[in-house]
Amino acid sequence: MKMETGKLIKELRLKKGMTQEDLAEKTEVSARTIQRIENGEVDPRAYTLQMIAKALEVEFSLFVESDEDHKEESPVLDHKKWFAFLHLSGIIPLIFPTVIIWNQKKDKSKEMSTHFYAALSMQFCIWIISLIGLWIYWKVNQPIPVIIGLLLGALVAVMNAAMVISDKDFINPFIKSEAQKTKISD
Missing domain, CATH: 1.10.260.40 (lambda repressor-like DNA-binding domains)
Structure with missing residues (x-):
């Protein structure tokens, strides 16, 4: 511009x-x-x-x-930014920021749902790790698993946002990317 x-x-x-x-x-x-x-x-x-x-x-x-x-001329860059924001919303294991972003932008790109489900699945993983960590904390009085779980989730969310911006496959624990599907079928 x-x-x-x-x-x-x-x-x-x-x-x-x-x-x-x-x-x-x-x-x-x-x-x-x-x-x-x-x-x-x-x-x-x-x-x-x-x-x-x-x-x-x-x-x-x-x-x-x-x-x-x-x-x-640059809607792709705009979509990448929103995909990255969607992944970054997974830093905090609260689902509503992710849902708000997805709801506002879901009609703008076909790929938005893929990124939405990836961000949600990461948040669910963070919740599961945190709950296991809280159980360990309750039983053994050790907060390290909770802290590690939250830091790991935040790290993956930031990495996914960076990977989306640089056009690389992002980490998704439940949904396989097209590249992963073709490797498995070969």
Whole structure:
């Protein structure tokens, strides 16, 4: 998004024969900020884009349409972020954050249910390990199994989120991935 808008602003500015300093004077934005916008280093605010559009004598919608076109190109990255959030919600063995995230995003991607069930299964594993640890704590007065169970669950949730972001298979104790299914059938 940043790069496309910046390139467009630079192109329009050069067509007008303006320097970055000239545009900065007309927009009440520093020349350094104009430079950073054009280089794609910053994402300009709507007000700044309005000022730039006015100074360049173009419609503000020209920049908005450019931004919207680019936003539509990256739904996969958005889905990956939500998949990662879903897995991270498994850090705490409470089911309702996971259900809330899934309920809000279930219609946005076909894979959301797979990640939802993986996060739930990890939470159930954490619950089982924690209950066994609590039983051991009750019988032997030793809290180490409970702590290890919770830390292990948190570690797996963080690893799964990282694996989802980097397009790798995530850990799921109950549901086999397609890669695992094909290895078993071979």
